[in-house]
Amino acid sequence: MQKDEKVLLEEFQSKIDKGVKIEPKDWMPLKYRNQLIRMMSQHAHSEIVGMLPEGNWITRAPSLRRKAILLAKVQDEAGHGMYLYSAAETLGIDRTTLLEQLHSGKAKYSSIFNYPTLTWADIGAIGWLVDGAAIMNQTALAKGSYGPYSRAMVRICKEESFHNRQGYEIMCSLAFGSQEQKQMAQDALNRWWWPAIMMLGPSDDNSPNTEELMRWRVKMESNDAIRERFIDRTVPQADYIGLSIPDPELKIDEATGHYKHGPINWEEFFNVIKGNGPCNKSRLKTRVDADRNGKWVREAAEAYAAKRVIRDDTDF
Amino acid sequence: MILIFNKGMNTNMEKDTQWPLWEIFIQANPGIPHKHVGSLHAADAEMALQNARDVYTRRNEGISIWVVEARFIKASSPEDAGSFFEPANDKVYRHPTFYKVPDGVKYL
Ligand SMILES: [Fe+2]
Ligand SMILES: [Fe+2]
Numbered sequence: 001m002q003k004d005e006k007v008l009l010e011e012f013q014s015k016i017d018k019g020v021k022i023e024p025k026d027w028m029p030l031k032y033r034n035q036l037i038r039m040m041s042q043h044a045h046s047e048i049v050g051m052l053p054e055g056n057w058i059t060r061a062p063s064l065r066r067k068a069i070l071l072a073k074v075q076d077e078a079g080h081g082m083y084l085y086s087a088a089e090t091l092g093i094d095r096t097t098l099l100e101q102l103h104s105g106k107a108k109y110s111s112i113f114n115y116p117t118l119t120w121a122d123i124g125a126i127g128w129l130v131d132g133a134a135i136m137n138q139t140a141l142a143k144g145s146y147g148p149y150s151r152a153m154v155r156i157c158k159e160e161s162f163h164n165r166q167g168y169e170i171m172c173s174l175a176f177g178s179q180e181q182k183q184m185a186q187d188a189l190n191r192w193w194w195p196a197i198m199m200l201g202p203s204d205d206n207s208p209n210t211e212e213l214m215r216w217r218v219k220m221e222s223n224d225a226i227r228e229r230f231i232d233r234t235v236p237q238a239d240y241i242g243l244s245i246p247d248p249e250l251k252i253d254e255a256t257g258h259y260k261h262g263p264i265n266w267e268e269f270f271n272v273i274k275g276n277g278p279c280n281k282s283r284l285k286t287r288v289d290a291d292r293n294g295k296w297v298r299e300a301a302e303a304y305a306a307k308r309v310i311r312d313d314t315d316f
Numbered sequence: 317m318i319l320i321f322n323k324g325m326n327t328n329m330e331k332d333t334q335w336p337l338w339e340i341f342i343q344a345n346p347g348i349p350h351k352h353v354g355s356l357h358a359a360d361a362e363m364a365l366q367n368a369r370d371v372y373t374r375r376n377e378g379i380s381i382w383v384v385e386a387r388f389i390k391a392s393s394p395e396d397a398g399s400f401f402e403p404a405n406d407k408v409y410r411h412p413t414f415y416k417v418p419d420g421v422k423y424l
Contacts, residue, residue, distance in 0.1 A: 075374070086337075
């Protein structure tokens, strides 16, 4: 007997309220499914496109140690993309479609990866600030209601803390180095601070649907709350290495004990999201080319696999 | 796990399939069962094993990996869970706590 939608929705909500995870074959509202596909695929795309700004410096890392670390970090990001694509696929969308959406520009990815990495210090700033901000967001998402997403997030969080530390370590060496190195670190902080603040998403009065998404535990915390925590944790880290946050209005709010930041340039944020950031076109082109250039490899591997099945279907 | 939605599964050379989907099970240490960790795409089983190693065991998370093509997994469905698992519901006598052990009797 088919239960009606209202009963199913109540059961669904009560599971979530009890902290029971929703699994792929469970009933879920279409809106929940679609919202998750959107979030998870955006997240997956961000991990994949996120390899590009850092990949830019792998061949020019200043030492073998730094190169090995950066390679491992970028490889982790590829892994994160894979966990998330596979988690998104549990909701009934296939990999081909997900990638088509990225390549056609229909799907979005994090605005932050559309900024260029001009100096080695940017690699430090990315690990410290971008991974740092991502961790704030991901720790919250790990408590979300959709099983496969939350499990992927737990895994990702475990791997992220090395990303954050290696970035801060780079900033430390530069900040405590020569005057030029310190200047380079400060310049990277100046360029990455605001994009990192913005990557946590529009302010709460500008993000619709939040109430329902919170009730369904798709979103766990408001963007502004996560942003506040990120700033609270990061400012003392900047102080420690003697760098200054490029926000003249930044100060501790005596009443709450939290930092209050100056006005955010949301126009820039929405403009980058729309595709007009400094690197949007080259990022997308790199992905599209990689996919196109890899097509013959995928076909060859499939042909090889098919041939082996014909030759001996017991030995795979 | 993808159990019901398996588009892109038939190896049709016209369409770019991104390869079939494989479910990955990893044994973390000797003596414990293999546990599902996620899925990935690969052209064949051997490639699935290598990809699983790179995707899921970059930090020594496993000593053994099983890969199973997703389309070969049949799963029970949540809607039928009530009736499907019903036979076990009224058999409390399967549990040791069902029985009264007389006072003073030990090792039972
Ligand atoms: Fe990541
Ligand atoms: Fe990361």
